Amino acid sequence: MPFTSLGLSEPLLKALAQQNYSKTYPIQKQAIPVVLQGRDMLGIAQTGSGKTASFVLPILEMMRRTAPSKNRHVRTLVLVPTRELAIQVEEVFRLFGDGLPERIKSLAVYGGVSINPQMIKMQGVEILVATPGRLLDLVDSNAVSLSEVQMLVLDEADKMLNLGFRDEMADIFKLLPVKRQNLLFSATLSKDVTMLNDILLHDPVVVKVEAEEQNLDNITQLAYYVTPERKGPLLRYLIDQENMEQVLIFVSETIRADAVVVKLRQNGIKAAALHGKKSQGARTQALADFKAGRITALVATDLASRGIDIEFLPYVINYELPRSPKDYIHRIGRTGRAEAPGTAISLVCEEDRHHFKVIQKKMGRWVNFTYTDDINLHGF
Structure with a gap:
């Protein structure tokens, strides 16, 4: 089903087309019309099912139709369990929101960093993506009010409950207006999630999407054990030694994508970054250059890369491992398509080894591991 049949307006359809989003995921097909109905x-x-866009797109559509709120009174609140997810979700809001004629400002806030810059950036924010503890800190500092929230999203609610955010979430719910729309997303329907559903949701529509199996038979998976300081040189060594002419490199954050691109270019490798902080024109040009073979390496974050669909992409490299096994399978599934062989390479540091073992166990496959201490990386 195309996005054009889901009730989205022309500016959002144009933003989708610019990001090469053409085919809907099952959850997007089911969820977007429900959200637009106000249910x-x-x-x-x-994770990896396309759920983020399933709420980001209709939220942006509905916010286009309503008047802006007072300063520091957010209209949409998205609660997430981790800093990484906050960054990724807000990146998607910007990915599709930057090209709209209306200015709808979004911001991600989370703990572990100074609160003062986040307080300053709250000016004019209408979509706030937050971890519960930092949100309450901002409320206590009078940096934000939740009294005009029209839409509440709980993303990965099962993880928030498992990570002990129950009390903080209860405190936040007390600050919200009674009349609002609620969207709750979870990977599992546990007893705790069911209880939260009963408390939070009013006559909800239930959308359940089963995970699709990814065929990995045509993909050769390799892993290289490397120290952090040798990771960049090893990446450039592999591109050189394997004569890679087209490689999609995954990183976890936008700042890392830009840093990797700088180093690749300094070493004579044509590269570009693809992430939500790039302008619409820059993202479109980077993807076009990569598909046309004008650049060798495209360095992308997970969510910015959702629209990449290249039939015969030969190489994928995980410069940094993704958060979940599902994301790992989604990443490496960009190669090995249309019966063509592909190679997926992961660069694994000591602190990643347990997580990578979990990924392999969930995937049901073990990856060939190579130690790199003896590889001479001088000059790379």
Whole structure:
């Protein structure tokens, strides 16, 4: 089903086309019309299922139709369990929101960093993506008010409950207006999530999407054990030694994508970054250059890369491992398509080894591991 049949307006359809989003994921097909109808929703879907766009797109559509709120009074609140997810979700809001004629400012806030810059950036924010503890800190500092929230999203609610955010979430719910739309997403329907559903949602529509199996038979998977300081040189060594002419490199954050690109270019490798902080024109040009073979390496974050669909992409490299096994399978599934062979390479540091073991176990496959201490990386 195309996005044109889901009730989205022309500016959002144009933004989707510019990002090469043409085919809907199952959860997007089911969820977007429900959200646009103003209904509460319980979505059961795994990471990597396309769920983020399933709420980002209709939220942007609905916010286009309503008047802006007072300063520091957010209209949409998205609660997430981790800093990484906050950054990724807000990146998607910007990915599709930057090209709209209306200015709808979004911001991600989370702990572990100074609160003062986040307080300053709250000026004019209408979509706030937050971890519970930092949100309450901002409320206590009078940096934000939740009294005009029209839409509440709980993303990965099961993880928030498992990570002990129950009390903080209860405190936040007390600050919200009674009349609002609620969207709850979870990978599992546990007893705790069911209880939260009963408390939070009003006559919800339940959308459940089963994970699709990814065929990995045509993909050769390799892993290289490397120290952090040798990771960049090893990346450039592999591109050189394997004569890679087209490689998609995954990183976890936008700042890392830019840093990797700088180093690749300094070493004579044509590269570009693809992430939500790039302008619309820069993202479109980077993807076009990569598909046309004008650059060798495209360095992308997970969510910015959702629209990349290249039939015969030969190489994928995980410069940094993704958060979940599902994301790992989604990443490496960009190669090995249309019966063509592909190679997926992961660069694994000591602190990644346990997580990578979990990924392999969930995937049901073990990856050939190579130690790199004896590789001479001088000059790379």
